[in-house]
Amino acid sequence: MTLRHDDAPALPEDVLLRVERLTMRFGGLTAVNDVSFDVRRGEITALIGPNGAGKTTVFNCITGFYKPTVGRLTLQSGNGRFLLERLRDHQISRTAGVARTFQNIRLFGGMTVLENLLVAQHAPLMKASGFTLLGVLGIGGFGAAEKAAIDKAKAWLERIDLIDRADDPAADLPYGDQRRLEIARAMCTDPALLCLDEPAAGLNPRESLELNALLRSIRDRDGTALLLIEHDMSVVMEISDHVIVLDYGKTISDGAPRAVREDPRVIAAYLGVEDEEVDEVEREIEEAAS
Numbered sequence: 001m002t003l004r005h006d007d008a009p010a011l012p013e014d015v016l017l018r019v020e021r022l023t024m025r026f027g028g029l030t031a032v033n034d035v036s037f038d039v040r041r042g043e044i045t046a047l048i049g050p051n052g053a054g055k056t057t058v059f060n061c062i063t064g065f066y067k068p069t070v071g072r073l074t075l076q077s078g079n080g081r082f083l084l085e086r087l088r089d090h091q092i093s094r095t096a097g098v099a100r101t102f103q104n105i106r107l108f109g110g111m112t113v114l115e116n117l118l119v120a121q122h123a124p125l126m127k128a129s130g131f132t133l134l135g136v137l138g139i140g141g142f143g144a145a146e147k148a149a150i151d152k153a154k155a156w157l158e159r160i161d162l163i164d165r166a167d168d169p170a171a172d173l174p175y176g177d178q179r180r181l182e183i184a185r186a187m188c189t190d191p192a193l194l195c196l197d198e199p200a201a202g203l204n205p206r207e208s209l210e211l212n213a214l215l216r217s218i219r220d221r222d223g224t225a226l227l228l229i230e231h232d233m234s235v236v237m238e239i240s241d242h243v244i245v246l247d248y249g250k251t252i253s254d255g256a257p258r259a260v261r262e263d264p265r266v267i268a269a270y271l272g273v274e275d276e277e278v279d280e281v282e283r284e285i286e287e288a289a290s
């Protein structure tokens with residue numbers, strides 16, 4: 001059975017994912033209301049907005065955790081053209097090439113740092129084994145695939161500067177290192193699109209800078225497009241090429257970071273948050289501008 005959808009519309013060359021008229025209702029609540037945007041190749045796209053705006057719901061529709069009530073999600077990668085709303089979540093990750101991380105870190109804490117990166121490559125390894133015991137015991141391509149998996153894991157550990165911690169339990173790493181390991185784990189699946197849910201949450205300023213460098217290098221070296229939900233405006237303004245702002249489930253702004261930052265609808269939406277958050281948002285906007 002082919003999972004490609006030849007009836008999906010062809011996208012312009014520079015567009016990896018096109019979200020069209022996405023709507024998600026939970027009973028009487030419309031969490032996402034007629035949202036459309038593009039994620040372009042070679043770019044970091046940020047999805048921002050006040051709490052409850054619908055950002056995570058959009059992510060959950062793209063990654064197959066939810067089936068959209070209405071809408072078309074076309075992804076055109078090297079593997080073909082896919083309508084994500086027709087795929088199961090594992091097909092979206094393995095076949096369409098969409099990887100994600102979550103708001104709370106979901107590493108295997110008891111496994112070593114290296115093992116976490118090997119587990120991510122389980123699917124190609126099993127394929128190389130031919131799904132047989134003989135295959136796993138080394139007849140056929142399994143040995144070569146296993147070596148390739150270890151080489152890839154090591155290369156990522158070098159890149160995120162954790163090669164010296166390869167044999168330590170992942171849970172022993174500082175928080176910022178765990179975040180970068182989680183991103184490396186997602187990258188071990190060679191995704192066309194990497195979706196990150198609040199990657200900078202809980203990071204100190206130094207860890208935040210390291211994260212920015214990693215995300216830029218993924219865009220520039222690996223050619224993976226990134227879509228991130230982020231509340232930290234300094235991260236958003238620093239690294240994004242394209243920003244989409246949601247408020248009450250609707251798109252209120254879509255454009256380059258500078259234009260979005262100055263958009264009165266965006267300022268009003270953020271100033272509409274709880275009183276205690278206003279100072280923080282204003283300070284972040286000022287910092288990003290300086």
Ligand SMILES: Nc1ncnc2c1ncn2[C@@H]1O[C@H](COP(=O)(O)OP(=O)(O)OP(=O)(O)O)[C@@H](O)[C@H]1O
Nearest residue numbers: 026029030031049050051052053054055056057058
């Ligand atoms: N599974 C669900 N069932 C019912 N309502 C939901 C469900 N998931 C989300 N919602 C509601 O949908 C709305 C949008 O939530 P969502 O989590 O997508 O917002 P968000 O922008 O990611 O918020 P935050 O920044 O706080 O994470 C909220 O009103 C939320 O309560």
